[in-house]
Amino acid sequence: MGERDILVETQSGALQRINELNPAYFGLQYPLLFPYGEDGYREDTLLSKACNIVGGGRQRVSVREFLAYRVQERSDKHSSMLRMKRLFQQFIVDGYTLVEAARLKFVRTHQTQLRCDMYKGLSDAFLRGENDSRTQGKRIVLPPTFTGGARYMIQNYQDAMAICRWAGYPDLFITFTCNPRWPEIDRFLHQRNLKAEDRPDIISRVFKVKLDGLIRDLRKNKVFGNVRGVVYTIEFQKRGLPHAHILLWLANEDKLPSPTDIDRVISAEIPDINSDPMYYAAVRDFMMH
Known part of the structure; x- marks a missing residue:
């Protein structure tokens, strides 16, 4: 990955190319988010003592940590950046390219x-x-530790195939979708008069918390019985909402060998409005097309 073509016009009218990790980049690119021209990410920013109590490790703040700090909602501090809607979306995408550029720089050096x-x-x-x-x-x-690289994809594919070789074919294929009307998301956005697409960070965080809860229910709480293996991947729809595809391997005693067993866990029927009104409302609002 080469350097991005970022050109700055100097006061003399000449064009100067700068690196994407230049501290002045954010102030020049986003004057509405950085109205005083303050520095963005600096590679020489040191971690606080509270974050580096173990010692012997990394001493400086990474790009990801800097951006994660900037997009956090704080009750005692107003942030206009978090209410800029589409401009905030562009900042998030641009920020991720900086994170990836820093990781690629580390690999290259x-x-x-x-x-x-x-x-x-x-x-x-x-x-x-x-x-x-x-x-x-x-x-x-690019090593397999670089997310999204060829070796990363091959490594994950080989891990999934190793589970298949050990446990056989998966038993359940589960799709878990993000609902922008979840009460946690709706409550947060309603207080700020925003829409779901205005805060992709909140959407992703709530989705990941609920996905972790689902995986915990599948593995530890044994919703479908004893689980031998779990593999999942997260994808994003064009409108920005994430969803996860989950493969589940069940223990031999909990497999579903007959149509009757499958009907116990899979249903394509509309629930009865009288016996289970909440379930009926959920299917009516979110599962009927």
């Missing part, structure tokens, strides 16, 4: 610590038919 991955990259290149070995040693290799 620490290639000597990834010699095993470099060897694998050479082997992969030769298998693809790239036989000019003089250009292969200059290749920047």
